[in-house]
Amino acid sequence: MNFNKQQLRAIRHKNGPALVLAVPGAGKTTVLIHRTYNLIKKYNINSLKILSITFSKSSAKDMKNRFNNIFTELHNIPVKFSTIHSFSYTILREYAYKNNIKYNLIESPKHPQYKNKLLKEIYLDINREYITEEKLEGLINIIGYVKNMMFDINDFVQNNKVDIRNLKEIYNAYEKYKTKNFLIDFDDMLTYTLNILNKDKYLLTKCRNKYDYIQVDEGQDTSKIQMEIIKTLAFPKNNLFIVADDDQSIYGFRGACPDDMLNFQKIYPNAKIFYMEENFRSSNNIVNVCNNFIKQNTLRYNKELFTKNRNIRPIQIVRTETIIDEYEYLVRTFKKYGDLSNTAILYRNNISSLGLIEYLERNSIPFYIRDMKISLFNHWIVKDILAFLNVAYDDTNIFEFEKIYYKTKGYIYKKYINWIKTLSYNISVFDRLLQYPGLREDYKERINELKIDFKRLSKLKPYEAISFIEKDLKYEKYLKENSIKFGYTYDSLKTILFDLKLIAKNTSNIEKFLERLKYLDYISYKSKNKKNGVTLSTIHSAKGLEFKKVYMIDLIDGDFPTSNSIETFENGQVNLLEEERRLFYVGMTRAKEVLDLITTEYKNEKKVDDSRFLMELESIFNNK
Ligand SMILES: Nc1ncnc2c1ncn2[C@@H]1O[C@H](COP(=O)(O)OP(=O)(O)OP(=O)(O)O)[C@@H](O)[C@H]1O
Numbered sequence: 001m002n003f004n005k006q007q008l009r010a011i012r013h014k015n016g017p018a019l020v021l022a023v024p025g026a027g028k029t030t031v032l033i034h035r036t037y038n039l040i041k042k043y044n045i046n047s048l049k050i051l052s053i054t055f056s057k058s059s060a061k062d063m064k065n066r067f068n069n070i071f072t073e074l075h076n077i078p079v080k081f082s083t084i085h086s087f088s089y090t091i092l093r094e095y096a097y098k099n100n101i102k103y104n105l106i107e108s109p110k111h112p113q114y115k116n117k118l119l120k121e122i123y124l125d126i127n128r129e130y131i132t133e134e135k136l137e138g139l140i141n142i143i144g145y146v147k148n149m150m151f152d153i154n155d156f157v158q159n160n161k162v163d164i165r166n167l168k169e170i171y172n173a174y175e176k177y178k179t180k181n182f183l184i185d186f187d188d189m190l191t192y193t194l195n196i197l198n199k200d201k202y203l204l205t206k207c208r209n210k211y212d213y214i215q216v217d218e219g220q221d222t223s224k225i226q227m228e229i230i231k232t233l234a235f236p237k238n239n240l241f242i243v244a245d246d247d248q249s250i251y252g253f254r255g256a257c258p259d260d261m262l263n264f265q266k267i268y269p270n271a272k273i274f275y276m277e278e279n280f281r282s283s284n285n286i287v288n289v290c291n292n293f294i295k296q297n298t299l300r301y302n303k304e305l306f307t308k309n310r311n312i313r314p315i316q317i318v319r320t321e322t323i324i325d326e327y328e329y330l331v332r333t334f335k336k337y338g339d340l341s342n343t344a345i346l347y348r349n350n351i352s353s354l355g356l357i358e359y360l361e362r363n364s365i366p367f368y369i370r371d372m373k374i375s376l377f378n379h380w381i382v383k384d385i386l387a388f389l390n391v392a393y394d395d396t397n398i399f400e401f402e403k404i405y406y407k408t409k410g411y412i413y414k415k416y417i418n419w420i421k422t423l424s425y426n427i428s429v430f431d432r433l434l435q436y437p438g439l440r441e442d443y444k445e446r447i448n449e450l451k452i453d454f455k456r457l458s459k460l461k462p463y464e465a466i467s468f469i470e471k472d473l474k475y476e477k478y479l480k481e482n483s484i485k486f487g488y489t490y491d492s493l494k495t496i497l498f499d500l501k502l503i504a505k506n507t508s509n510i511e512k513f514l515e516r517l518k519y520l521d522y523i524s525y526k527s528k529n530k531k532n533g534v535t536l537s538t539i540h541s542a543k544g545l546e547f548k549k550v551y552m553i554d555l556i557d558g559d560f561p562t563s564n565s566i567e568t569f570e571n572g573q574v575n576l577l578e579e580e581r582r583l584f585y586v587g588m589t590r591a592k593e594v595l596d597l598i599t600t601e602y603k604n605e606k607k608v609d610d611s612r613f614l615m616e617l618e619s620i621f622n623n624k
Pocket residue numbers: 001002003004007022023024025026027028029030031245248280281543544545546589
């Protein structure tokens with residue numbers, strides 16, 4: 001590979017702190033790998049003395065593979081690429097061993113005190129209501145944010161508006177329970193490690209002596225506490241080499257804090273700063289537009305993104321009428337290509353993949369889902385719909401009815417449900433309700449009506465059944481009234497119903513519909529090992545990757561950028577909207593040759609606006 005001057009300078013850097021500030025596709029990872037080689041081969045550094053820290057397990061693995069593939073002659077020399085968490089864990093384990101403590105990690109769903117389960121129980125205990133999966137994810141992010149930013153929970157609650165009731169009490173109860181039972185989660189790994197390094201001089205010296213060179217990839221997404229650990233370890237040699245692109249910082253919500261990057265020379269006055277502004281990845285068309293796009297952010301180091309690559313194809317904005325047209329556009333395009341392994345569909349929110357999976361599968365387009373963290377088919381809305389259907393087929397099923405009685409019409413109270421549980425389980429729940437002592441006539445009428453509606457529901461085909469639940473059984477009303485409380489937009493919830501109807505449309509009966517859901521769930525899960533299809537990924541998970549062709553979908557204002565970021569922007573705060581813009585930029589800069597930005601005019605039968613980022617891009621196109 002012919003390195004440019006900027007890359008060579010960075011690769012040859014040996015001692016002292018250095019920050020490589022680079023643009024996307026500038027070869028940050030490439031430089032880090034070649035510098036590692038240089039340290040070992042040219043400067044004769046023992047490979048065991050070099051610690052390279054990456055953002056995620058998969059990037060540690062990718063980097064190790066890239067290193068081994070390029071430098072085959074070093075394949076039997078141990079080179080350490082590790083995440084900050086796994087590295088911290090080794091320190092924590094050693095400390096625990098020395099002090100005869102046994103910490104238990106509660107991040108696995110198999111653990112009896114699994115973090116999510118524990119938090120759900122604490123939430124229920126304190127707030128007297130169940131927490132939804134999304135809210136739980138939000139709660140976990142907030143806890144992670146507080147720890148990663150090294151905030152005190154009292155200060156945090158005082159200075160921030162959060163939509164989790166009794167956050168402070170939940171946070172404290174969670175901490176107390178873990179401490180008492182020697183349980184830790186991923187965030188604790190970091191807090192414990194920093195505490196250990198601060199109080200155990202023996203371990204601190206041992207760690208400092210172990211590594212002479214520390215390198216950090218994706219420095220922009222390192223959190224405050226992670227940076228503290230790294231700085232503590234590197235001291236006093238301070239042979240710290242960080243590669244970063246502040247424009248690609250997309251984990252602010254989890255505590256990523258590029259401030260230390262922006263203040264690097266204040267922390268290390270003798271630091272070298274290398275700029276790498278040449279992009280080797282993308283066509284000239286893509287690079288030029290991306291450069292102008294990101295310049296609209298105010299919170300950034302100014303860099304000039306450029307490339308010597310030629311023009312290939314202008315970025316295309318594709319406007320479709322409906323989401324279905326969006327899918328059809330993709331299918332039509334993909335059918336023209338043979339190999340899809342170098343193609344990606346990127347989206348802001350995981351939920352965008354639900355209908356897409358159905359459509360791609362039905363059209364025999366192979367796909368690979370990169371970050372299938374949760375099963376979408378286990379979404380609570382899907383579970384609700386299944387509960388409605390189960391009650392329709394067996395109206396004695398109190399357990400299923402309990403999941404939905406307050407989500408449908410009829411105004412049934414919890415006390416009625418508790419009472420009817422004392423009656424025979426072989427009788428219809430509606431007949432049992434009718435026996436409730438002193439029930440008013442109008443209530444009886446409502447319950448009778450509900451009983452008839454559920455009977456009717458049992459006779460409908462899947463598509464009609466979901467529409468019936470939505471409209472006639474007033475599930476839509478429930479979603480509308482509760483969406484904000486749950487922290488969603490009503491639209492995003494409607495999208496799930498829309499996708500379910502899309503799946504239902506092609507099935508003739510409920511068994512077939514359930515089979516189809518299970519099948520889609522199964523192939524989505526299995527697709528993890530199938531890398532020859534088009535890659536489906538959130539932009540967050542596509543970080544660091546590159547594809548010849550990229551299709552960004554669902555580019556609708558309110559979804560991307562999120563309505564929350566728009567609202568805070570309108571109230572004078574730019575940071576959330578700027579993080580959205582960076583995310584958009586990360587998505588666009590994954591493309592080498594083809595970049596299509598796709599939006600739709602109607603979503604859930606409602607007219608929607610194009611993402612404001614598309615307008616910004618159009619004005620960039622027009623000013624050229
Ligand atoms: N000097 C060079 N000549 C040609 N190609 C290069 C050079 N340096 C890097 N590349 C190529 O450019 C692409 C981008 O490199 P790399 O993935 O290391 O960039 P990056 O800065 O880590 O990107 P990003 O931050 O956008 O994920 C890769 O395909 C890499 O092989």
